Amino acid sequence: MDQWHERKRPVCLERRYEFETYDATRDFLDKLGDHSEATQRFPDISFGRTYVNITIRPDEDAPDASLSEADRALAAEIDALFG
Helix, strand or coil: CCCCEEEECCEEEEEEEECCCHHHHHHHHHHHHHHHHHHCCCCEEEEECCEEEEEECCCCCCCCCCCCHHHHHHHHHHHHHHC
């Protein structure tokens, strides 16, 4: 989790993953898509040929929303997909 950046405004966790090739990027995105469908947790994703940016936001959209242990667990699960 040390490569995740926690922001206060807006509240979120962010991380960038970098890859050697487009195929490796695509494989990671496929794994992430399968994981998201299985867990029904859908982080924000942006990507290019050899990188993927992921943002995890709290489920609530309230002004006082905060990150939960489930959000941090999701980040760890995504790290495992990368590993």
